[in-house]
Amino acid sequence: MGLRVGLVVAFLTGFLGLSKTLRIGLFAVATLGAFYAATQGKTVFVNSYAENGLAGRFWYFGWIGTMAAVTGLIAVLTQK
Numbered sequence: 001m002g003l004r005v006g007l008v009v010a011f012l013t014g015f016l017g018l019s020k021t022l023r024i025g026l027f028a029v030a031t032l033g034a035f036y037a038a039t040q041g042k043t044v045f046v047n048s049y050a051e052n053g054l055a056g057r058f059w060y061f062g063w064i065g066t067m068a069a070v071t072g073l074i075a076v077l078t079q080k
Helices: 002-015 020-047 053-078
Strands: none
Touching: 002 020, 002 053, 020 053
16 A cells, blocks of 8 residues: 555645655654654554554554555665
């Protein structure tokens, strides 16, 4: 799921005319933020013995966001 989202967002940011440096920075920050959300969601979910549904959602969607941001970052870095 993250692959498709990342490619679409990378295409749209290029289509909007954002500079390559800005796009790299945005995707790097998005990667770090989504990774942080996923790891914190995992920690809270596990410590709650699987009773905290919101933390489980952060864990799940955090990994999707991480993969989307990494895909976008790779797409921007490989563009000419």
